Amino acid sequence: MQATNLNNPDKYDLPKAYEFSEVEQRWYTHWLEEKTFSARMEEGRPSFSIVIPPPNVTGVLHIGHALNNTLQDLLVRYHRMKGDNTLWVPGTDHAGIATQNVVERQLASEQLSRHDLGRERFIERVWAWKEEKGGTIINQLKRMGASCDWDRERFTMDEGLSKAVREVFVRLYKEGLIYKGDYIVNWCPRCHTALADDEVEHDPTDGKLYHIRYPYADGSGHVVVATTRPETMLGDTAVAVHPEDERYQHLKTIGISLPLTGRTIPVVFDHHVQREFGTGALKVTPAHDRDDYEIGLRHDLPRLKVMDDHGVMNSEAGSYAGLxxxxxxxxxxxxxxxxxFLDKIEDYQHAVGKCYRCSTVVEPTTSKQWFVSVRPLADKAVAAVQEGRIKLYPNTWYRTFYAWMENIRDWCISRQIWWGHRIPAWTCEGCGQLVVEVSAPDACPFCGSTTLHQENDVLDTWFSSALWPFSTLGWPENTKELATFYPTSVLITSFDILFFWVARMMMMGLHFMDEVPFHDVYLHALVRDKFGKKMSKSTGNVIDPLVMIGQYGTDAFRFTLTAFAAQGREIRMDEERIDGYRRFINKLWNAARFAQMHLKEADPAITALAADPEKLALAHRWILSRINGTIAEVRAALDGYNFNEVASASYQFVWHEFCDWYLEWIKADLFSDDATARDQAKAVLLTVLEQVLKLMHPICPFVTEEIWSQLPGERRTIMLEPFPEVNPAWEDAEAETAMNLLMGVISGLRTIRTEAEVHPSAKIEAQLICPDAAKRQLLTDFAPGIQAMVRASALTIVTEATVPDDAGHALVQDVELVVPLKGLIDVVGELDKLARERGKLEKELERIVAKLGNDKFMSNAPEAVVAKERDKEAEIRARLAKTIESTERLNKLR
Incomplete structure (x- = not known):
């Protein structure tokens, strides 16, 4: 690839400002055209593969997607540059319930329902919607710079994955691990489908606890039971007490008269009941409560359903039917x-289960459903984690994983909707036998009848996505992709789907591939606003990735996400930080423009001078040692999934070492008449800039590619350049020690100037008191550079001296810095300004303290407003302390 084909004719003129929109569009188009994201499968190379957590086909890019895909892209670009056979598989999930809801809403606007169309035409309608609208989030991921192998994009309903789903279902059924039966399930009255346990979100809700008197059947007394759902009492078929509870032994032969119904129900004795809780008596509704269902099984109780699938009371509810x-x-x-019969009502906060799709309160109910018997599968997954074949990052998730897997229940996989993988099971109308096959049978294998009816239900969406790591690579066929890239290397996903998806992929991968689906699982935190609040449109605190990209550029946004991605459960995102990292990108751009001025005519071969650091000047040896240390730090952080450390190390080096120090230090050499000094400076400048761009490319792909293409020489895409490696020849502790002293002295003298408020154009006289001979010699050798960088008219270096009272003073290591201040400052004028400033600050502080002490304000103001006032208070207190400190210092100069 020739860089000049993609840039302005004048290759060596980077524009003054970084126009990220134009650069991003141009480079991404070029990468796609050149297929630089395509996976290689070369013999002898290590493989790195990752599957994208498939976003819902109905989805649009949110901050969680942005974080997740930035971290994945960072690793993919890193391993691609390392030369690995690298594959990032993109794709989307058909999102059964969500997608059906979208299309049904469309139909409703046309005064139609899916039943008006019929199943076949409705499915056609959904496919048409998918083709028209379903690619939205994929295009948005491309805006993020995602370097997926787009030619391998998959969809959980495409032909290959559908075949894999049927194959897995049939095998599990024939192994006895899939069965159909009556069981208590979570039912969504809005979506009209069963939900798996982990598709139910339990939110703390303010409710009521109703204490109801249940009379003894003989009229001799009553027992009080408590419930949050009194409507379910119509389906009660027993009252349960603990077998050793002496209070209720006499009820073995009496029973209970169920209020409002006229029915008599038995008392059963079950160890599940906690006799210390409440009255020690529990109403038992086997058809509408999971624990009650288990009690009912143990005591052979009838299951009386009093609600229909819409959450409406049915005929079994008697006079309440239809409500x-x-x-x-x-x-x-x-x-x-x-x-x-009502004893009392209490306010009661409890966890209410809601549908994860529509937030409707879920109703436990009995239903005939398809289930996976997960215990044998779960045991394999637990063993793989225990043996270290799958590692979790951060490791705080191990305990949660084991606890959930220990208590896992059979997985309800059938859904009462039309969009999805229809269950490959047929019932013979001739003999009633169930036939389960990959393809539709022509005739019943039991009786030969050709009249067979396929199950109406479809499979849970998570069933197909559980196969994602191997179905996307061509399974059940033995493809080259499967042999090269399975097991995948790492899975990056949000911790909130650890059990929805991650655990199920473990179970399916181990069962069907006899190998883990991935070696590492990185569970990233949830992104909240800067106050720790969950982002929501109703709250108005949502950070829209596309808005941020349009305002600050993709690279700045990606860098911010990376910088925030510490291992934990919460990321507090602040738009101000995005703007801060935009300035960082501009800093890199401006540094590149400065470098380009001096490298226009340079031969790239000049970098060979940097191969022998011993011949280089101190500043060059120092910067090579520092980039070397940064490379080591970044590689270790990437390999350990410490993404925030990758950003931190890059930022620290580029801004504070390369830009703030090195570029300033070598200006004299770049403009020098000494050809050797110029060549050394250019060689190291080009070398370090190349390393910086390659080091930062995985986080900031666009700006690094643009700068890279503008450097001297013919250049292929930076994406295929080798990632920087540690170079032992560049390690130089002696140079770092020496430069640390020089930089410390310069910073110390600058701080004295700043704190004393010496005018920027004023020249100071400085004295360095240094008892150590070696350090004194070093300072003497670099005295002209120090003098220029601190704007000093004179600089003396002595072994010992007395520090005047009116001098600015600082200590760096064992070197005392002394700057006489008399005559440099208008003391009276400055004191007058400080007094006025102090008065304003004290008045403002008084106002804020009064506001925060106002009970009405504190109780009514939103938390964000209160936090803002507290931030103001802290800022003013800090400014006031600084003002007082400056006043005390100036008073000494009177």
Whole structure:
């Protein structure tokens, strides 16, 4: 690739400002055209592969996607530059419930329902929607710079993955690990489908606890039971007590008269009941509560369903039939009150299960569903983690993983919707037998009948995505991709789908591939606002990735996400930091423009001078040693998934060492008449700039590619350049020690100037008191450079001296810095300005303290407003302390 083909004719003129929009569009188009993201499968190379957590086909890019895909892209670009056979598989999930809801809403706007169309035409309608709208999030990921192998994009409903789904279902069924049966499930009355346990979100909710008197059947007394769902009492078939609870032994032969129904129900004795809790009596509704269902099984209790699939009371509810469940609750409470059965009502906060798709309150109910018997599969996954074949990052997740897997229940995989993988099971109308096959059978293998009816239900969306690491590589066929890239290297995903998805991929991969699906799992934190609040449109605190990209550029946004990505459970995102990292990108751009001025005519071969650091001047040896240390730090951080450390090390080096120090230090050499000094400076400048660009490319692909293409010589894309490696020849502790002293002295003298508020154009006289002979010689050798950098008219270096009272003073290592200040400052004028400033600050502080002490303000103001006022208070206190300190210092100069 020739850089001049992609840039302005004048290759060596970087524009003054970095126009990120134009650069990003141009380079991404070029990368796609040149297929630089395509996976290689070369013999003898290590493989690195990663599968994208498939976003819903209905989705649009949010901050979580942006973080997740930035971290994945960072690793992919790193390993591609390392020369590994690198594959990043993109794709989307068909999102059964969510997608069906979208299309059904479209139909509703046309006064139609899916039933008006029928199943076949409805599915056609969904596919049409997918083709038209389903690529939105993929295009948005491209805006993020994602370097996926787009030619290998997959969809969980495409032909190959659908074949894998059917194959897995049939094998598990024939192995006895999939079965169909009646069981208590989580039912969403809005979506009209069963949900797996981990598709139910449990939110703390303020509710009521109703204490109800259940009379003894013989009228001799009553027991009080408590419930949050009094409407379910219509389905009670027993009251349970602990077998050793002496209070209720006499009820073995009496039973309970169920209020409002006229039914008599038995008392059962079960160890599940906690006799110390409440009255020690528990109402048992086997058809509408999971624990009650288990009690019902143990005591052979009938399961009485009193609600239909819409959450409406059915005929078994008697006079309450036809009422919505919540309307029924109100009516039952009123009737209990009227008839003297209501003992009391308490405010009660409890976890209410809600559908993860639509937030409707879930109703536990009995239903005939398909299940995976997960215990044998889960045991394999647990063993793989225990043996270290799968590692979790951060390691705080191990305990949670083991606890969940220990208590895992069979997985309900059937969904009562039309969009999805239809269950490959047929019922013969001739003999009633169930036939499960990969392809539709022509006839019943049991009786020969050709009248077979396929199951109406589809599979849970997570069933197909559980196969993602191997189905996307061509399984069940033995493809070259499968042999090269499975197991995948690492999975990066949000911790909130550890059990939705990650654990299930472990189970399926180990069962069908006899190998882990990935070696490492990095669970990134959830992104919240700067106050730690969950982002939501209703709160108005959402940070839209596309808006941030448009405003600050993709590189700045990616760098911010990387810098925030510390291992943990929460990331507090602040837009001000994005703007800060935009300035960092501009700093790099300006440094490159400065370098380019001096490298226009340079032969890239000049970098060979940097191969022998011993012949170089101190500043060159120092910067080579520092870039070497930064390379080591970045590589270690990448290999350990410490992404924030990657950003921190890069930022520290580029801004504070390369730009602030090295570029300033070598200006004299670059403009020198000494050809050797010029060549050394150019050689090291080009060498270090190349290392910086390659080091930062995985985080900031666009700006680094643009600068790289403008450097001297013919250059292929930086994406295929080798990632920097540690060079032992560049390690130079002696140079770093010496430069640390010189930089410390310069910084110390600058600080004295700043704190004393010496005018920037004023020249100071400085004295360095240094008892150590070696350091004194070093300072003497570099005295002209120090003098120029601190704007000193004179610089003396002595072994010992007395420090005047009116001098600015600092200590760096064992070197005392002395700057006489008399005559440099208008003391009276400065004191007057400080007094006025102090008065303003004290007045403002008084106002804020009063506001924060106002109970009405504190109780009514949003938390963000209160936090802002507290930040103001802290800022003003800090400024006031600085003002007082400056006043005390100036008073000494009177």
């Amino acid at each position: 919505d469940r919540f309307a029924c609750r109100k009516q039952i409470v009123a009737d209990l009150q009227e008839q003297g």
